[in-house]
Structure formats: C-alpha cells, structure tokens
C-alpha cells in the first residue's frame with residue numbers, strides 16, 4: 001500500500017515537473033560547455049568540491065563572471081560587481097522570493113529571511129542593541145565563561161582525540177543560545193545528551209537547505225502539502241523549535257525581562273507578538289552558530305600546518321597581555337593585530353559562507369557588462385575571490401596573515417567588496433564583531449594551553465572536502481590529538 005502511494009507520488013511529481021518545465025522554465029537543457037559539465041556532473045572528475053570548479057571557471061573568465069544558464073544563475077567574483085549589487089543598486093538585488101519561500105517555514109519573518117521595511121525595522125533595532133558597550137561586555141563574559149568552564153576542561157583531559165569541528169559546533173551553539181535566548185543548552189557537556197533544541201535546530205537547517213537541491217520547488221511543495229518524507233520531518237522539527245521558543249518567551253514574561261541582557265529580553269520590551277519574537281531570535285541562532293564553528297574549524301586546520309603563525313600569535317599575546325597572564329577585558333583584544341590578521345586571512349581562504357545569492361528585481365547590467373534579466377539569480381563567491389591573483393596577488397593561495405598588516409604592524413581591513421566574507425554594503429553581517437571576538441578568544445585560549453595536531457596530517461597540496469549546505473562544513477570533521485603544554489593561564 002505504502003509502495004503504491006510512493007510510486008503514485010513520484011509519477012505525480014514527474015508529470016508536474018514536465019508541465020512546469022514546458023510552461024514556465026524554457027531552459028531545461030543547454031549545450032554550452034559549463035552547463036553540460038554541470039548537468040552531467042563531469043566537473044566532479046577533476047574537482048572535489050563544486051566551489052573548486054566554480055573557482056577554476058571564475059579564475060579563467062576575463063570578467064571574473066560566469067553564467068550557469070540552466071540554473072539562471074550569474075556567478076561573480078568581481079569586486080566592482082559586488083559593490084554594485086550590495087551598495088550602489090542595493091534595492092534591485094533583494095534576497096527575493098525563491099530564497100524566502102525555501103526558508104520561510106523555519107525562519108518565518110526573521111531578519112535573515114525578509115526584505116524591505118520588515119528587514120529595516122529589525123536591522124535598526126538589532127544594530128542599536130549590538131552596538132552598545134553593555135552588549136559587548138555581556139558577549140565577552142559569555143564567551144569566557146564557556147571557555148573556562150567547558151572548553152578548556154574538555155580539552156584538558158589527558159592526551160585525547162577529538163573532532164574539533166563537532167566541539168566548535170557545540171561551543172558556538174551554547175554561546176549563541178545564551179546570547180539570544182538567555183538559556184544554556186549545555187551542548188559542550190559531552191556527558192549530557194545533545195539538547196532537544198540543538199537537535200531540532202540541526203535537522204530543520206539541514207532539511208530546509210535540502211529543499212533548494214530539488215530539481216524543482218514543486219517537489220518539496222507537493223511533499224509538504226501531502227506531509228510526506230523529509231517535509232514531514234521538517235514540520236516536526238519546526239514544531240519542536242516553536243514549542244521550546246514559546247516556552248522560553250512565556251517563562252521570560254513571568255520572571256520579567258527588563259533586567260536581563262539577552263537579545264530576546266531586549267526585543268521583548270519593544271515587541272509583543274510571540275511569533276515575531278520567535279522568528280527574530282531563530283534568525284540569530286542560525287546566523288551565529290555554524291558560521292563561527294566553520295570559521296574556527298578551518299582556522300585550526302590552517303594553524304596545524306603553519307607553526308610559524310602559531311608562534312607569532314603567542315609572541316604577540318605575551319607582549320601585550322603578559323606571559324602566563326589571561327586576557328582581562330575586550331579592549332586588550334584590540335591591540336592584538338596579528339591575531340586579527342590571522343583570523344581574517346583564514347576566512348579569506350576558507351569563508352564560512354562560500355557564496356551568497358540575491359535575485360535581480362528588474363533588468364540590469366553589471367559594471368563588467370554582464371546583462372541580467374529580471375528574476376536572474378546573482379551569486380557573489382567569496383571562496384573563489386580568495387584564490388584570484390588579480391584581487392590578492394601572485395601569493396593568493398598562501399596563508400599569510402602579514403598581508404593584512406601595514407608597515408607599523410597595525411591591522412588594515414582594506415576594501416570590503418574585495419572581502420565580502422561578512423557580506424558588505426547595507427546588509428553587512430550584524431554579528432561580525434561578536435564573531436571575531438569569539439574566534440579570537442577561542443584561538444588564544446587554546447593555542448596558549450594546548451598542542452593541537454591533526455590526526456592525519458595532510459600533504460601540502462591536500463585540501464578539505466566540504467559537505468553541501470548553507471555553511472562550509474568539513475565532510476570528515478577535524479579529528480585532532482590534543483596535549484596540554486602548560487597548566488595555566
């Protein structure tokens with residue numbers, strides 16, 4: 001019976017897809033070299049990751065822009081085009097409906113998923129809150145508490161093998177939940193079962209991202225209407241998240257929110273609508289969790305291959321903070337220019353968000369002459385940009401934090417459209433400073449206490465394999481051997 005229902009479902013999907021393709025999407029097949037390689041997957045014979053193939057194509061394109069006709073996607077690594085999309089003609093390149101429909105059930109009307117007035121309202125409110133000194137101190141305290149009470153004790157257990165990627169995911173989920181909701185899911189307590197919120201959250205992010213991989217949105221829409229398979233699972237995961245979020249909001253109303261510092265309490269003094277509050281906070285959880293974990297994972301992968309960089313970070317810390325002394329306030333962090341340069345350099349080569357798309361609202365022409373029809377997806381590609389000589393020079397493939405330092409050793413961020421790791425222009429990441437603080441504090445605490453070695457050291461020309469998804473994730477995790485090098489600080 002179940003088999004018959006499933007067969008019927010797939011026949012229905014196929015017929016609807018045919019109809020959809022004939023009536024709405026005239027470009028089912030394209031014989032150009034790039035589209036053929038995409039459709040036949042022949043690129044995968046030469047490249048481990050789709051992003052490496054796109055990088056190869058973008059490097060060889062004179063304008064640093066390519067077109068995947070079958071996807072109606074224009075991909076660019078040209079900083080002038082990026083400035084045009086994200087700043088000059090910002091209003092013509094919104095996130096657009098295709099993106100917001102895919103993530104709509106999970107993110108609702110949260111900042112990550114809306115354009116126009118709703119986005120402006122949340123952005124203004126959030127940037128006011130995040131810019132306050134009291135918020136920065138609150139974040140610094142949360143990060144340090146999680147490091148001292150959980151991360152360091154976990155790594156201090158005698159000579160052990162750990163998947164650092166998993167550890168960083170748990171760490172950043174604890175931090176972002178504490179910051180956003182004022183709750184502690186204790187994910188880094190490996191002895192406790194993974195929190196229900198973290199599990200439901202993982203599943204909902206994964207299944208929402210998978211919607212985008214269907215040949216047509218009709219597939220997941222029909223599955224959702226019939227409550228089948230992955231859509232049934234997604235619905236359940238979202239119900240669990242909603243229940244937990246509503247419970248936290250109700251509790252906070254009972255206990256009072258005026259004296260609490262978390263983001264939810266700050267928003268509760270302005271907004272009454274429970275669902276809207278839930279949506280706002282869930283966007284922050286999504287934005288701040290996997291991105292930081294991904295950034296830390298590639299940073300430690302690179303550090304394990306560059307002991308000279310580890311030594312230089314330690315020397316700078318000893319000079320500014322003092323040998324065997326701990327960082328006491330986040331103002332001291334501002335003087336650690338080499339550390340900041342290292343974090344920037346690591347994300348130049350391994351951006352947590354490898355590419356990001358917008359949709360062209362009305363016909364337009366990019367500065368490099370690329371013609372865009374209304375409704376075209378336009379993607380900027382920070383991963384490819386980090387590997388382009390015309391942007392970063394002949395040594396672009398080398399891990400060199402020094403490239404970010406001026407002659408006097410002071411960090412200089414340069415043109416943001418050459419480095420759109422946190423996006424740039426009007427929709428620049430609101431958690432950028434928090435993310436940098438988190439990554440720098442963790443790096444400093446770990447490399448001054450532990451010797452961290454990859455379990456299987458990679459050959460010099462070996463590169464990570466990534467899982468498909470919204471954020472860069474190493475497909476095999478990051479198994480490392482951790483040894484104490486000194487009891488303190």
Ligand code: HEM
Nearest residue numbers: 123287288291292295352353421422423427429430431435
């Ligand atoms: C290394 C870590 C991070 C990276 C690389 C990163 C990168 C980005 C990028 C590329 C966007 C633009 C996404 C888009 O519009 O499609 C973005 C937006 C955003 N990020 Fe981050 N992010 C990081 C950490 C964080 C953290 C920790 C928070 C939370 C405090 C956060 C909060 C946000 C928010 C709220 C937005 C939406 C901004 C808007 O639409 O106006 N991010 N981030």
